[in-house]
Every structure is written in C-alpha cells, then in structure tokens.
Amino acid sequence: MSNGRILVVDDEPQIRRVLRTTLAAQGYEVFDARTGEDALLAIRDQRFDVVLLDMNMPGMGGLAACREIRAGADVAIIMLTVKNTEHDKVTALDAGADDYITKPFGVPELSARIRAALRRLPVPQGSDAEVIRLDGEEVDLRARRVHRAGKETRLTPKEFDLLHYLIANPRTPIPHTKLLQAVWGPDYGDQVEYLRVFVNQLRKKIEPDPAHPRYLLTEPWVGYRFEPPAS
Amino acid sequence: MSDLPWKPSYLRGALFGVGGVAGVTALFTQVLAVNASTVGFLLLTVVLATATTAGFRVSALVSVAAMLCFNFFFLPPVGRFTIADPENWVALFTFLLTALVASHLSDRARKQTIEAKRRQLETEQLYALSRAILLTESSRPIGTQAAQNIAQIFSSRAVIILDSKSGQYFQSGEQATTGWESRLDEVVRLGNHQRYTAEDLDVWPISLGGKPIGALGAMGIAVSDGAVQSMLNLVAIALERVRTEEAANRAEAARQSEEFKSTLLDAIAHEFKTPLTSIKAAATGLRTLDPARTGDHQELAAIIEEETDRLSQLVTEAVKMAEIDAGKVRLQREPVSAEMLLMGTVDTFEGRGAERFRVSTTTEANLLVDRELMTLALRQVLDNALKYSEPDSVIACKAVETGEEVQLRVEDEGPGVPERDRQRIFEKFFRRASTRDQVPGTGLGLHIAREITRMHGGDLWVESATSQGAAFCFRVPLRARGPK
Numbered sequence: 001m002s003n004g005r006i007l008v009v010d011d012e013p014q015i016r017r018v019l020r021t022t023l024a025a026q027g028y029e030v031f032d033a034r035t036g037e038d039a040l041l042a043i044r045d046q047r048f049d050v051v052l053l054d055m056n057m058p059g060m061g062g063l064a065a066c067r068e069i070r071a072g073a074d075v076a077i078i079m080l081t082v083k084n085t086e087h088d089k090v091t092a093l094d095a096g097a098d099d100y101i102t103k104p105f106g107v108p109e110l111s112a113r114i115r116a117a118l119r120r121l122p123v124p125q126g127s128d129a130e131v132i133r134l135d136g137e138e139v140d141l142r143a144r145r146v147h148r149a150g151k152e153t154r155l156t157p158k159e160f161d162l163l164h165y166l167i168a169n170p171r172t173p174i175p176h177t178k179l180l181q182a183v184w185g186p187d188y189g190d191q192v193e194y195l196r197v198f199v200n201q202l203r204k205k206i207e208p209d210p211a212h213p214r215y216l217l218t219e220p221w222v223g224y225r226f227e228p229p230a231s
Numbered sequence: 232m233s234d235l236p237w238k239p240s241y242l243r244g245a246l247f248g249v250g251g252v253a254g255v256t257a258l259f260t261q262v263l264a265v266n267a268s269t270v271g272f273l274l275l276t277v278v279l280a281t282a283t284t285a286g287f288r289v290s291a292l293v294s295v296a297a298m299l300c301f302n303f304f305f306l307p308p309v310g311r312f313t314i315a316d317p318e319n320w321v322a323l324f325t326f327l328l329t330a331l332v333a334s335h336l337s338d339r340a341r342k343q344t345i346e347a348k349r350r351q352l353e354t355e356q357l358y359a360l361s362r363a364i365l366l367t368e369s370s371r372p373i374g375t376q377a378a379q380n381i382a383q384i385f386s387s388r389a390v391i392i393l394d395s396k397s398g399q400y401f402q403s404g405e406q407a408t409t410g411w412e413s414r415l416d417e418v419v420r421l422g423n424h425q426r427y428t429a430e431d432l433d434v435w436p437i438s439l440g441g442k443p444i445g446a447l448g449a450m451g452i453a454v455s456d457g458a459v460q461s462m463l464n465l466v467a468i469a470l471e472r473v474r475t476e477e478a479a480n481r482a483e484a485a486r487q488s489e490e491f492k493s494t495l496l497d498a499i500a501h502e503f504k505t506p507l508t509s510i511k512a513a514a515t516g517l518r519t520l521d522p523a524r525t526g527d528h529q530e531l532a533a534i535i536e537e538e539t540d541r542l543s544q545l546v547t548e549a550v551k552m553a554e555i556d557a558g559k560v561r562l563q564r565e566p567v568s569a570e571m572l573l574m575g576t577v578d579t580f581e582g583r584g585a586e587r588f589r590v591s592t593t594t595e596a597n598l599l600v601d602r603e604l605m606t607l608a609l610r611q612v613l614d615n616a617l618k619y620s621e622p623d624s625v626i627a628c629k630a631v632e633t634g635e636e637v638q639l640r641v642e643d644e645g646p647g648v649p650e651r652d653r654q655r656i657f658e659k660f661f662r663r664a665s666t667r668d669q670v671p672g673t674g675l676g677l678h679i680a681r682e683i684t685r686m687h688g689g690d691l692w693v694e695s696a697t698s699q700g701a702a703f704c705f706r707v708p709l710r711a712r713g714p715k
Binding site: 012014015017018019021022025026056080082083085086103104105106107108110111190 | 500501504505506507508509510511512513514515516518519520536539540543578603
C-alpha cells in the first residue's frame, strides 16, 4: 500500500527525475507530466492524491492548469515556483492551490508539505451535529459536502477542513496560527495570506453576500470566528 | 483684390460691351426694323453681360454708351440727341437706371462668386496642408516637410520656418534664402507680421497658446489673413507634435528597455533556479533517504546543499537588486509596529540562530513601511550579525523613537567594522578582505538593505556598538516620505 499517488507536473526533466526518485523512495507512487495539458489528461483518467504543479511552464502554464484541475477534482495541489513574493503566493492560492513551495526546496520541506496536503481533519465520531444548516446551505460534516438549494457546492479539502474547524468551535475567535496549524499542520503558522485567500473563497461559496459575511467573520488582528445562524 | 484701372479683363469687357451696343444698333438700324422697347431690352442684355464679366465700372460706361445710342438712333427725333415726346424721356432714364442698377447687382454677385471661389480655394489649400502635415513621415524633419508643403500648396517660391525651441531653420528647397534667418529672428523678437518688399518676403510669427514658438517666411505668397492664421496654427501644431512625439518615443524606448531588463531578469532567475532545484532536491534526498550512511557521505551532501543555497540566494539577491535599481519595485506601505517588524524578521531565522536575538522596543509607534521589503532589509542585517559574531553571543535588536523617526538598531558582539570600511560595506559586491574567505556571503545583502531603507526615506549605517562589535542603525521616518 503506497503512501499516496503523486503527479509531478514540470517541464524540466531533471526536476521530474529527482522528484520521482526521492518521492518514490518515501513510499509514494509517482507519476509525471511535462505540461499542464498532459496533467489534465492524466487527471481525467486517473485519481491522484497530490499534484505538484510548476507555475512556469510552456503551454497553458501552471496557474491555468491549477484552475482547470480545481474545477474538476478535489485533489490537493501544491504549486512549485521560483518567486516568493506575497503577491505570487496569493495568486497561486487564488487559482485553487492548497499550498505553495519556493524553488529551490529541500526534500524534507517538500515531504512536510505533501504530508500537510494529505492531512484531513478527522470527522468527530458520534457528533450530534452532522449536518449544519445555514441560510440556504447545508454543511454535511460526515460526507464533507456543502449543499446550496439542493445543488452541491464543491469545496477543496483544505477549504472544507477550514470551515469544519471553524464550525466545530463556534463563536470563538481563533488565532491565525492556531487555524493554520490545525488545518495545514504543525510546520505552519506564518502564512496568514493562506487564510485570507481560503476564507475569501469559502465566503464566496457559502455566504449569501460574500462582501458582508454573516457566518465567517474576521477578528481584526486575531483571526477568524464562526457565527452560527440564530435559531 | 486691388482694382487697377486697366486690367486686361476690363479692356476685354469694355470692348465686348461697346461692340455689343454697336452691333445691336447696327442690326436694328440697317437690317431689321423693330420698335424701341425691343431695342432697349436687347441693349440691357448687353449691359448685364458686361457687368457679370467685367465689373461695375465698365458696365456703367457701357450703360451710358447704350443710353446715348438708344436716344440717338431709336427715340424720335431719330438722328439727334434731343427728345420730342416727354414719354420718351421717361423711357430713356428708366433705361439708364435699369442698366445701372442691374449692372451694380450683377457686379456684386460676380464679386461674391469670386470671393467664394477664393475662399473655397483657400479652404482646399488649408485642408491639403493639414492633411500633408498629418501624414508627414518621420524620416525627414517635419519642419522641412511643412515648408515644402506650404510652398507647393500656396504656390510660394520659397518658404522658411524657424523653430525657436530647437533653434532650427527649415527650408522648402534650395532657393537662395541667405539672410532670411535674421528676418525670422527679427519677427520672433517683434512678435508681428513684417513684409520685406525687396525680397517679396512676408514673415509671420508662429505662436501656440499665446507663446511665440517660431516664425514662418514665405516668398511671393498671396493668401488672406484668415488663411495665414490657420496656416500658422497648423505649422505650430506640427512643430509641437514633433516635440510630443519625440518625448513619447523616448519614454517608450525607456519603457521597452526596462521591460526587456525585467524579462531578462525573470528568465535568468528561472534558468538558474531550475537546475539549482534539481541539485538541492537531490542533495537533500541523499541526506534524508539514506540516514544509515553517516560521516563523509552526510558531510559531502551537506556541502552540496549549503552551496546550492548560497548560489540560489545570490541569484535572488541579484534579481532583487536589479529590480530595485531599475525602479521596478513599488512600496506597498502599511502600518506595522517596530516590535512586530523585528519579531517577524527574527522569526524567519527559526532554527538558524533565532534564539540569539534579544528584541527590546521602547516605542509603540507604527511605521508606515512595506512590510515585506523592510523585513528583507532587516534580514540582511540580522543574517550579517549572526555570521560575523561568536556562535553563542547575543545580538540586541532595539527600536527607539527619536522625534519624527524610529531607529532600529542591531548590535552584535563581534569584532566590529573598522572605520575605513564603514561606508564601503554597503557598496555592491564589496567584501572585506579579512573575512572574505571565512564567512559565506554575496556582497549584496547590505547594499540591498540600504537601498530598501532609502526607498522609505530613511537610511542605514554602521557604528560602534555600546559594548564592542558593530551596531547597524536603520533610520525610518514615522511619516511616509519618498526617497531622498
């Protein structure tokens, strides 16, 4: 039994070669693709747990590939890029990536991020509130789905975990660091921009008016808070 | 249009009129016998025809001649200038009056037609000129092209244009225009139209928005004042357009060169980092995947990894510096407290000596800075302090408010920086001879740190720490100010 199926998408053969070797040695099943287009074809036919996606590729490029993959699958996506400004990170996360790693990176750092991407918050056993009803939405904690007016809204695993964690701790301001470590893992804590992007995406998906959120509230200087609907 | 007394057209008109009157008289006295009214009407026709072609003066003359013939040959008693019947007096004067009034009216219509034709011609000429000026090619000076266009369109023998701002004279052709330059200069000085009869030269000042920008001289040109003004305006616009275009071209060239530079930088960064990524992943892979192998193996892989990091940092810093030099970096200021800034920077050294820093601040003030860039600047100095002091020594990071600015001080207990190197350590690629071989570095970090601080309107320098060692001081203004 492998630790997971990983698709490496990079136009640079040496990077594909070294990642294939190192990740396979860690017990992952590794596949690779040379372009975003090839990656989309591979993802259409097979299931992967993590996609390592280079941002700068010929053809459609990493960002467009990320959006396409995200539109069709809830696989975890980690962007690989040479730039490390906040703007670049936000762009990558906005395109639907779960995480971001700057080239050149070491194998331990990459492994940590892959583990974080594979992490899923455990569903509380025997919890009473398995389905949370918001105004027009139903969040099914066990099935990890959100329904809006009978239609299913797709949440990425990290979006779902973030929402889940906030719902599990209602009316409590949760600091950035705590949220990051709960959802991504113990190696995280500084990446406030991750939360900003993911909370914005969640608001677009579950808030009736994303510009004036009612459930997912910002606690200035602290973090975020879930306000359940008054019943 | 001046009325010279004996223009050829007048003579022709007079001959035609008098001939016409004589012809009609001869016809009706010698060949046909008709009544006086018929003759009168035919004579009137001759007068009108004269008026339309030759003007009022000639037709007035012809009117009198016709009246005399009418009287002499057709009104009784025929053959004499006397008139028997008073009724015929009335007829005679009615004839004269009608001839004069009709002459006058048709002459006026003729003049208006001529004027309209002239205006139309001038409008066409101005249109042709504006078209020519709009369509000028950039290969030849636009002044020369304008001068040639004016000479051709307004049938002037030679045209010369002075562009005062550049001090250039543009001529329509090879014609001898020696000495004209001084005429143009004179008109620019005087500010109004001058005519130099000796050369048949008219010179007008060219102005735009009330400001004189040059002069135009034309030889043998016949255009109305209104048309001249329009022509001058066109030339003014043409000259000004050249200047605007040149400025735009320069700006565009500068922009393209910047764009090229930054594209090149991105490409270089990408080209270097790609193989570095493979090397680093391979080296760290060696270390982590086979921990059973120790000693030499681990040591060698560690060296590859460290040197990869150094190369990678060099590329990052070189690109960052080039971006700052090229003015490509824009500050995104946000309020952040000095403590947050220092703590945040120290946090980035987690696992690499963060525990050696002691942060102490005595100010609550918020700095209005680009957090990312300022952290980058502080990182360089903190990294420097770590590298140049004893491995277990403490490094103090302080923030003190002094009036309108905040000083961030990073004090280490290392050997300090000798007086003579205190300026030079901030220069690009400068590395001190004594430490060059012992401490890894790129020689760019402090330069970047100072450039970033200066972009914020502050400064960075080094002095002696209170105990020993070096103290790097950032001066950051509390209110946002541009770079000096």
